[in-house]
Amino acid sequence: MKLEDLESIMDEADFVAFLGHFGGRRLYVPKNMGADHPISLVIGLGAAKMLADYLQGESVDLPTLDRYNRRFKRKKIRELRKQGKSFDMIAWECECSRRFVVQICRDGKDEIEAEWQARKPVQLELF
Missing domain, CATH: 1.10.10 (Arc Repressor Mutant, subunit A)
Structure with missing residues (x-):
């Protein structure tokens, strides 16, 4: 997965918040996202559901926010x-x-x- 792929499914503020909180880790994204899931708490339920629909239960290695900023x-x-x-x-x-x-x-x-x-x-x- 490319950084641009993740960036294309979220608005910039959600994307920056997502990388700021989870960047540098391997993150499992469940197929069904609830409002109380840590990802939903960071980027909101709507963006989290779009992410879950896109990744379909995959794990993703996230770059750090510094890499995105560079x-x-x-x-x-x-x-x-x-x-x-x-x-x-x-x-x-x-x-x-x-x-x-x-x-x-x-x-x-x-x-x-x-x-x-x-x-x-x-x-x-x-x-």
């Missing part, structure tokens, strides 16, 4: 760079070092440059 931060850095923001501004907004921003942008260079090319205005020849 992935989210990398994505945000690339998005801000695509918008043309400077390395320094991105580092300030994402509360990380400029060096980290440069490294992430270097890793996603092709994706960022493709976005910049798509945003360039078309220059028409006059004569």
